[in-house]
Amino acid sequence: GQQVMQIPQYQHVQEGEDFTTYCNSSTTLSNIQWYKQRPGGHPVFLIQLVKSGEVKKQKRLTFQFGEAKKNSSLHITATQTTDVGTYFCAGPIKAAGNKLTFGGGTRVLVKP
Amino acid sequence: EAGVAQSPRYKIIEKRQSVAFWCNPISGHATLYWYQQILGQGPKLLIQFQNNGVVDDSQLPKDRFSAERLKGVDSTLKIQPAKLEDSAVYLCASSLIDATSSYNSPLHFGNGTRLTVT
Numbered sequence: 001g002q003q004v005m006q007i008p009q010y011q012h013v014q015e016g017e018d019f020t021t022y023c024n025s026s027t028t029l030s031n032i033q034w035y036k037q038r039p040g041g042h043p044v045f046l047i048q049l050v051k052s053g054e055v056k057k058q059k060r061l062t063f064q065f066g067e068a069k070k071n072s073s074l075h076i077t078a079t080q081t082t083d084v085g086t087y088f089c090a091g092p093i094k095a096a097g098n099k100l101t102f103g104g105g106t107r108v109l110v111k112p
Numbered sequence: 113e114a115g116v117a118q119s120p121r122y123k124i125i126e127k128r129q130s131v132a133f134w135c136n137p138i139s140g141h142a143t144l145y146w147y148q149q150i151l152g153q154g155p156k157l158l159i160q161f162q163n164n165g166v167v168d169d170s171q172l173p174k175d176r177f178s179a180e181r182l183k184g185v186d187s188t189l190k191i192q193p194a195k196l197e198d199s200a201v202y203l204c205a206s207s208l209i210d211a212t213s214s215y216n217s218p219l220h221f222g223n224g225t226r227l228t229v230t
């Protein structure tokens with residue numbers, strides 16, 4: 001079964017508000033990637049985090065890699081309707097031969 | 113650069129029929145992946161190629177699924193015979209660097225093939 005878990009599964013956000021989605025692994029990860037999939041679209045790479053405690057920003061999106069490299073978070077400020085979609089984290093699971101394993105995703109719906 | 117090309121975009125078949133999907137990765141990308149994405153779930157890796165060799169096919173249902181990448185460029189994924197539970201989007205992706213290393217190169221996905229088995 002999947003060893004990368006994401007919470008929450010669904011996120012309903014009022015336009016203009018902030019929210020955070022979380023990604024947790026059962027094992028230490030060498031790196032973690034985040035992807036965004038718009039409704040009806042395909043996953044698109046957003047960012048990769050490699051170092052313990054690393055924080056990276058892309059405009060209103062802030063990505064963080066945990067100190068133990070077992071969890072990550074994505075924080076979106078001032079949510080816009082363009083943020084609608086599913087956000088996936090993915091990490092290489094050693095037990096699976098370093099296969100990039102995707103979490104179940106957080107589906108974000110924005111209320112205007 | 114041109115993206116990952118996949119065809120067909122949609123396919124509807126009856127159970128027990130066969131179907132094939134085609135993928136052409138980004139030029140120069142040595143690693144090619146086929147993922148299955150069931151509605152509401154994250155992509156699940158079916159098979160991974162490095163050039164024309166199989167790196168991982170541990171989650172490929174080999175009794176009905178097969179895939180090949182004969183010349184190390186484009187690839188086909190076949191299902192024969194299809195079952196109802198095979199209804200999903202089949203995503204092809206490619207990456208630049210050897211994905212068996214602990215450092216994973218970002219994946220570039222195609223638009224996918226949406227398969228409906230009735």
